[in-house]
Amino acid sequence: MLGSRAARATLVAFAFVVALLLAAPGGHPATAGQPAAAAQAEPFRLYLGGIARDGAHLSVSISNYSPYQGGALLVSAGDSTSGTASLFGRQYPLTPDGAGGLAGFVGVGTEDPPGPTSLMISVVRSDGAPETVVRTLTVLKTDWTVDYIDLPPGVGDLLDPAIIKAEQDRLNAIYAGVSARAWSGAWRDPLPGPVTAAMVSGYFGEQRSFNGGPVGGHHGGTDFGVPAGTPVYSTNSGVAVLAEGLDVRGNMVIVDHGGGVFSGYAHMQALAVAPGEAVVAGQVIGYAGTTGLSTGPHLHWEMSVAGVLVDGLRWLDGTQGF
Template identity: 50%
Template sequence: MSPARVPGVRWWFLPGFAAGLSLLLTACGGASADSDDGIRVTLVTPIVSNPTPTVIPGTTPTPIVPPELVISTFEVHQAGAVLVSVTGDITGGTASFLGRNYKLAKGSQSMFAFVAVDTEDPVGPQPLRVDVTLKNSSKVTLQDTVHVVRTDWTVDSLEFTDEQTQALLDPKVVADELAMLKTIYGGVTPEKLWTGAWQVPVMGALTARYGEQRSINGSVPSGHHGGTDFGAAEGTPVVATNSGRVVLARQLKVRGTMVIIDHGGGLFSGYAHLSKTLVTEGQLVASGDPIAEVGNTGLSTGAHLHWEMASQGILLDALRFTDGTNGF
């Protein structure tokens, strides 16, 4: 998908420049740099207009490429993500959405963050705010509105053996694994390790969507399936959905043998219930590289791949990274 560029992109500075700032403000040239993955600029809505700057006589204003806010979509589903990029001469920034803050990471042509929407986040129009610092140390705030669209979750009934149920119901086993994953998924590597499009990591039939609520051995449906499941024969190759660094390749109790890839900027992909891994922790992988083989390890009722995506600790619908509904 390639959203059309909306003309008339403008930029404004908030009050509070350092005294004597010799910044030349020109009419907006609409910097034409692409966002980090090649998506075009969409729209910037200013919140405060700029007072006329003062140029101190005898000084030469330093030209600054104005910041532009680039967002991948104005409509995002629950469990979707918005790629937020800011181009221009900026040194850092923070995106804020739905009460969460995302430090911008350095990309090849911009600074970016994958802003997440959780399964139960409120639907409707929500403000997106990005505070950035320019190379001359001045601060700029950009904002826009993104509409969160409701997702209707499906329900699945699962049957586990006594042994599996025992493992599942041992709260310490589940809690320890979740805590470890939360620590990994909550990290932010401030550089871009992903590139280009995302790909489905295995050839197989979709057997359980992200977000599905579960009834286990007849229990009341609860929770949300944190990944996307594909049924495939044991030994089927699993490839990296995108480039990044392997941060986990080991055996866990619930998710079985698992690989996690850090894609930078707080975004991770996880691959669970594997029969074997082909990578080691710390290794850099390219998009499409074989990283493991499908298996039936951990709490699993048959050979399949459980594929997770997480942005700064929030599990997201991985298929929205490949079906275009996130706008990238």
């Protein structure tokens, strides 16, 4: 649709601005150079309540001992009533799994250092006793893709920084929430799928160099180039906690899946849910479009775990053990 080179350059420039604006705040994660290439031989253990006793009393299960930067893992603990997992000093809630135990996701930031690190799991057992176990994870390096972009003069001055910040602050506040678990089972494609690499127009975590400047930032989600009107699905069950038009992200829906996990869908043409509405996995929540700061139809899809943005594509391909 954009035939001329000049038009494409402009599109790229705008895409850069959008991506920059949607980049994870404060060194959060983002990205992803090879999302689908995340296949790892890391064995994961399925939690079968009561099996695999750990330490004195606590049975724990970790879906993925070698997550990539921008990756995630699922932690389960048996026979407990409350708890948290801690990684790189960040706390991740573990919430009741409906079977007497706890479960919760842990996100690895884009800037978290590769190499061995400790994952601490602290719970209150059903008999009232506190217990903590520590496991070693090995964070694998992600080779982020980089866009080198020549931005025409003035393009970066389109939006008032105060508007951008207000919108980001609002999302950050939403992503900091923790509600009861609503997610279950597998995480499904946000578009009629399965999604393919050919649909991806911008990877999570992608970095940018502006007019020859330093490489920096991380794209906070995955962009899919799809026709306007393409139905957008909730990746799991939850509650639509935001459904409205935003200045930068356009028509956006955020679904709270519980336990600190959220999914966001931006730049949609139309919304199909209302704030506060419960949704189920695979439900149509809107239709892809090009609202907000966007120059062509696409879906920007992001996943947040306790405020840490992670690569949604890795939630779809089974390589993280959940």
